[in-house]
Amino acid sequence: MRAKSWLVTATELTVLGALPLLLYSVQHGFPGLHDALIFNHARFRGYTLITSAYVHHSESHLLNNLFGYGRIALFPYIFCRLSGHRQWFRRTMVALLLVLPVLSGLTNYFVLPHLYPEVIPLSAGFSSIVAGFVAFLCVALGRYLWTEYDGLVAGTATAIGGFCLVALLEIRWYGTVRPIVGGVVGLGFLTVVSWYLQQRAFSVGLGPQPGLRLFEGVVIAMGWVVLGSLIWDLLPVLPTPDPTGMRVNPIGHAAGLIWGTVLAAGTTQLPEQPTVSHSSTRTGRHH
Secondary structure, three states, X not given: OHHHHXXXXXXXXXXXXXXXXXXXXXXXXXXXXXXXXXXXXOOOOOOHHHHHHHOOOOHHHHHXXXXXXXXXXXXXXXXXXXXXXXXXXXXHHHHHHHHHHHXXXXXXXXXXXXXXXXXXXXXXXXXHHHHHHHHHHHXXXXXXXHHHOXXXXXXXXXXXXXXXXXXXXXXXXXXXXXXXXXXXXHHHHHHHHHHHHXXXXXXXXXXXXXXXXXXXXXXXXXXXXXXXXXXXXXXXXXXXXXXXXXXXXXXXXXXXXXXXXXXXXHHOOOOOOOOOOOOHHHHOOOO
């Protein structure tokens, strides 16, 4: 059983590690096919909705996406391992790699002409999938907190994360947090924390909370930092496109975040074989 578990782990990590090699191979091994793989909005070819995610406009474009993927890739896997949802991880990976590019490409196809009618975009790049991994991490972290602690902790952390995201985007888009937005964020933060403390103090049936181990605390903190840094990179101010198409496409990135959340949350509804989670070793629970 232990040998089988190590084999499964090795396979999962190999797939995660092989994706950068695949992207590099496509970029440098098949340069003559790039035009056929890119999603040209003027010539709708259905297969390019998928293939365009795995080809890049330039070397710097590729390296930027590899850097983003390298920062995020392991975190959803770690939280899925800790919460005992490895089947969910594998299913969501398949959805992000094969379904998300189609959904993101179609979103680009229908939205970009309204924002940039003078440009015929050439969509390419892995960034929408990187955005999907960001969304996957958000859902995986919430599910981990729900499994390891309870819904109150998960909901409180999600709400606080949402307020932090609003503040982060304010700084990204406006260079500062406007007073009205800062007031709303501050009031929301205090309300959520007060509500959590009240529920924990006066509600019955919640039970004591297990202690947070050092490793878990470090991973959670690192996960939040990575989320913030990638969202900062993925959602800049809407750019002015160059004549050959969109080089920075926050619409595609936003689509990756939204559809990634939908796919990651949707795959939680699929049945899983019960596995022993990290929390079960601490509390005696099985999931």
